[in-house]
Amino acid sequence: MATSAAAIQVERVAVRNKAARSDSLLPAGIVTTFLSVIVLLPLAAVAARAFTGGSFWSEVFAADALASLRLSLIASLGVAVVNAVAGTLIAWVLVRDDFWGKPFLNALIDLPFALPTIVAGLTLVALYGPHSPVHINVAYTQAAVFLALLFVTLPFVVRSVQPVLMELDREMEEAAASLGAGILQTYARIIFPTILPALISGVALGFARSIGEFGSVVLISGNIPFKTEVAAVHVFGQIESGDIAGAATVSVVLLALSCAVLLALNALQRRGLRHGG
């Protein structure tokens, strides 16, 4: 019996190794080719265009390019802060509270993921634009940019934090309460540290999304250079004006920013996994 069990084991390993070697090659080839043609090649073209011609830094520091980058960065940071708070709050309510229509509300959170950005922009124009029924008109202001970014990044923090909250062990909170800890203390000492990794993840993803946002901002903000023109709209304007070098340059900066954020997040998550966090 032992020998046949061992023999099966050996055969299994042999099959697995053979499978790992030969099976991987064709899929690997297809995957690499597809990824290279669809993603890497076009991005390489942008980088190439940005760095040939020797005008990279002058393009980046062109006043309107800088202004648009600054607006995108600051708006995205501001939105990240609001999302951290609002997103956690909403996740909390969805997990801990119970009310009529909760499943419906829960499903609604994903709407910004599913709705086209131009439609999102139009909905904001409808409610907060020149013909607003509630007489709130933020069109052509920086508030409009902020609002549009809040819309599209809404689900990120909520969906990151929600699963963690669901898994949270209530016993710890109950123990803390029984030891006399107030709500704030419980939150700060027990809940917050637990959700922090998920919170950071949600905020980072939302940030990477919002610095490159285009469709939702383009209708309501008026795209006024130096005032309400975000980086992606600036790039679009460059392309349309024929300033391809300028467009490529700002694009590279945007890419670098969001890639940096995602890489940092990736590294953090890997560290967290290794430390068993």
Place this chain on the structure above:
Amino acid sequence: MVAKLALRYTAFAYLAAILALPVGMIFYRSFEHGVFAAWQAVTQPDALHALWLTLLIAGIAVPMNTVFGVLCALLLVRSKMRFARILDVLVDLPFAVSPVVVGLALVLVYGRQGWFGPWLLAHDIRVIFALPGMVLATVFVSLPFVVREVVPVLRETGEDQEQAARTLGASPWQAFWRVTLPSIRWGVTYGVVLTTARALGEFGAVSVVAGHLAGVTQTLTLYVDDRFEAFDLTGAYVASVVLALLAFATLFSMNALARKEA
């Protein structure tokens, strides 16, 4: 108790102001001038063509990304090669790229003055300002979804069943088709739903590569923008409602599937 209610109603107020009310407005504005006017707007030839084009592009992009996604997930989870780590990072790239940059990138490769421009011109193949360019843009932006949904499912499923099949004499293809695929089917389906939603809703990238030729290279999202620019607000709102309904259908599928998986 008070705290609980306060939290609840704050959440409601925020969601209403940011999400529910704006979306509700476009439904209201669409039918403001009557159902007939809305129906007329949505059955304009340009609107119908835009819808058809949007569905066509999704119909090409989604299967491509599904096949890629499954293969890529297999590689990421099963492969012992080190390149799987790089692949992991690369697959997430489309999330980091602004849609307008995607459009620019494609123009730089396939446009008249792009890397392949002269060759394409010589062979009378049109990529930019035509369907292939729009498909490429859509494939780019919706690339990661299937991969990301299938990877965790694949990890959980493990290789035991497959190996059992192989030792029983099944070919790699048979093992994949009959054992692996069914075990990841809900992950694949969920990924396909997300990919479809993203493909239907793409705007920024196709804005750059399409050339806004109404009735020829205008997707439904581009049509919304076009109607808005033409002062035809009803047309814009009605087309948005169609897109919003597609989005709701996506949400519904997502939720139904999530429950099935659980």
Place this chain on the structure above:
Amino acid sequence: MTLFARRATVAAALIATSAALALQPRPASADGSVQLNLIAYSTPREAYADLVKAFQATPAGQNVTFSQSFGASGEQSRAVAAGLPADVVAFSLEPDITKLVTAGLVSADWNKDKYHGMVTDSVVVFVVRKGNPKNIRAWADLIKPGVDVITPNPFTSGGARWNIMAAYGAMLKRGSSPNYAIAYLSKLFDHISVQDKSGRDSLQTFTSGKGDVMLAYENEAILAQSNGSDVDFVVPDQTILIENPIAVVTGSQHPQQARAFVDFLRTPQAQAIFAAHGYRPVLKNVPTKVRFPQPHTLFDINYLGGWQAVQTKFFDPQNGQVAQIERALGIAGGH
């Protein structure tokens, strides 16, 4: 096959089939119908809607369908040069056609007819709020303190270039020296708060409540009023004659029908339709009830040296006057 696999295969097959069907080349002229691509600047959308219908009612226009694209004149010209398929191009001003002649897409004799290649005229006007509360009547009023001027971006929009040359020429006509006229332009740019992509975008901005005065084509002002916007317009004493060109693209698949369409646009019937939409006809004695006010002092681009010279001197993206002014003021437009 599991149920799921079967369903998935069917779905994939359906998608593949419909994709294959959709990608079939359309049977060329199976029913004799021809499609023309009209690429135009941003404002004549409504006019061409009516003109196309009228053309299709003529013998030459039977079985001709149109695909129309409207956008900022400069952008559209660039797009066609970059490969956007076109049969007929109708732009805001001559340089945008000249660009295509240089690119080999329009023949060099496109404007050797008695209309010099033009299809409509207009003038630059001031569009103001209803009742003209800030009493803006003259070019000098535009640079009064607190006046917010709306005009598009001259590096993308044809209308913007007409506006700027109208301002410059008006100063010259009033007896100012060229230096003073440039200084005026600099002051004017200081009052411009938004630079939209196209004339049509500017109109949208203005009618949404932004700005005190918009520089625009007369035909846009007329359109805004007929749309019920609360605006008036003033024809300043000195203004420029706007001339809008049209041409057939040499690479067109259907040159005959394209030519027929362009010829149709210069018939009395078509010119009357243009007039009804606020465009000044290029034809004399067009049967129309629309009366266009005659400006006190009307000049054209030749008074300023012609578009070739003007384009270089004023609108060169690096060294033109406008670029210099914008750089000095720290505004964006184009580099």
